[in-house]
Amino acid sequence: MRWIIILLSSFITFAAAGKHFNGNGPFGKPHRIDDHPEDACRHPPHVSSSISETVATLNVSTTIYSTNEQIIITWTSVSTVCQDDFIAIYFAEIPLTAACDYYDYEVVNKTQGSMSWQMINLRRPLEFRYYSRDHTCLGNYTSLAKSPVIQPRNYNEPTHIHLAYSDRIDQMFVSYLTNSSQYIPKCQYGLSPSSLNFRQNGTTTTYTASDMCEGKANTWGSRAFIDPGYMHTILLENIHPSITYYYRVGTDEHGWSPINSFTNRPADKNEAVYMIAYGDMGLAPLAPGSQSTTDRVIARVQSTNVTSDYEDRYFCATLFQTNKFSENSNKVLSEY
Incomplete structure (x- = not known):
């Protein structure tokens, strides 16, 4: 034969030390080692988290998905957006106070009101959550909004x-x-x-x-x-x-x-x-x-x-x- x-x-892309995070999130989100919240979550003392008095709803295009299906998230822009505001995906059982226990995340831009996530089947109930830093962007992460629970179709x-x-x-x-x-x-x-x-x-x-x-x-x-x-x-x-x-x-x-x-x-x-x-x-x-x-x-x-x-x-x-x-x-x- x-x-x-x-x-x-x-x-092959070479990056200066401190700029490259070894790998991306499973949902195709690029991460850098100096990104927020990556930087705050990786280096002690870790930023703690709290829950706002009113947790709003993140709108999702569907709550039932198949592998590689796109889910569109939309929300009403908040008045103050910090540079490390982010929307992340979590296992549904993770408490709202555990901001750093995300599975993948995307940083929110100031004028942004929607984002797209290409799904993979993790065989678990999931939630999208929006976190922001309180006290003029220098304090703890606060949970501002979350989506309904989303689940794989099979x-x-x-x-x-x-x-x-x-x-x-x-x-x-x-x-x-x-x-x-x-x-x-x-x-x-x-x-x-x-x-x-x-x-x-x-x-x-x-x-x-x-x-x-x-x-x-x-x-x-x-x-x-x-x-x-x-x-x-x-x-x-x-x-x-x-x-x-x-x-x-x-x-x-x-x-x-x-x-x-x-x-x-x-x-x-x-x-x-x-x-x-x-x-x-x-x-x-x-x-x-x-x-x-x-x-x-x-x-x-x-x-x-x-x-x-x-x-x-x-x-x-x-x-x-x-x-x-x-x-x-x-x-x-x-x-x-």
């Missing part, structure tokens, strides 16, 4: 769908993530989208903070380790070389993924196949080249019979970064 290697380089939506080769040419691994281990994971596949006649069951596993190595990864919290859900792995067998298969994963009880496809590797060792290799691409928008790299990989996968995709993947101390990175990778790794 002759390999044709396609190398895709990512743009808590057990199959996400992070990945393909991986077995050692045998007639096998392919499919893995995905949900919020439950209640039912046996399944894959339906076949030779056309309308004829998924083959069935395979899989296995389920998960991990906890105690399984991680060090740092924030060992600590439960919205800014550190969060519940990763359950990882399901299914081995497809008796698949033929160079044949395109269509498949979906999930269960009747919790729902199914959209139908994806892959073309199995050829049996002829002399037939040319394509492998895409790229690495250290970061996470957009702080690393803007990462999005263009992802777009180019997707275009190549759709136009070429790519037999292997390679990228270095690693855990960056906080699960919210890894969760978003895996969701982006799903666009590439669910189809060959």
